[in-house]
Amino acid sequence: MTMLDPVEYRRALRQTLELYRLAGVDQFPRVAVTPPPPAAAPPAGTPTPSRAAVPGGPTPWLANRPSSASAQGASATTASATTAPLGTPAAPAANRPAGSSPAGPLANPVFRPSPLLLPLNAPPSTATRDERRVALQQVELEVRDCRLCPELASTRTQTVFGVGDPAARILFLGEAPGADEDRTGEPFVGAAGQLLNSIIEACRLKREEIYICNVLKCRPPSNRVPQLEECRNCRSYLDRQLATVDPDFIVCWGTVAAQNLLQTTQSIGKLRRQFFRHGRARVLCTYHPSYLLRTPSAKKDVWEDMKLWRLEMGVDLNQKPGSS
């Protein structure tokens, strides 16, 4: 085994800890290590369990294949407020089969309201799809000329506004454009976008059914973490996108999206596995696909989040399509 130079070792350790910090892991429990008992050999003829046998599978994107792709990640940023106090529990999803309950440990998901003063019981928008498309185009035109963040405005190739159905039930919120997005003008392309597409497919959805956008509309140089000031500058554009699309569900991908939407400083690790409210939309937070590219072992956590979220939409991903 090759021994690392002490300086190199410290650098690698720092990088690993930083990755954990960006993913929202700020504590490591002390665990007593006891050697596992020797596994008994299975009787002859016992089939070997396969990944496809895991409940919720088959999901090829779940394979723990490390990726060499570099990308922006589930990075941390700060926001001004703390997590909102416990809100009133939401009514069960109208389309959930009677008597069914969410899978996994979160049998009674807690709904926490965003501290933003948005009415929780506002009626859905009555604007037509075309009216919403026109409204979004208007905001996009303003974004194209925006120079509120001087550094971003001077280094971007173009702004990256958002894509998808202007009347979507689901809105995906990411962090900021990366190099591929800056080049193409579309959010979630490149390696992270491919992985997101696989997750969408595993959730039995189509990308065109979803409206996808980022907190920031301009790429931070070298994919650095967006600054608080930049997020504040761009917030009014995001709020107008959210109000126009008026989704039933928002999925925040990564710390920056979650903390900015919910105005909290809590880590993504703590925000996962529960539902929040933003206006009348139910919000779920999970890890950013870029983080999954660097940390494939976290894919199973995202898959658990997806199953919880889709069940809230009335789709049990543990069941085969078409079975009841």
Ligand code: SF4
């Ligand atoms: S990030 Fe948003 S607020 Fe900043 S320059 Fe770009 S469009 Fe304007």
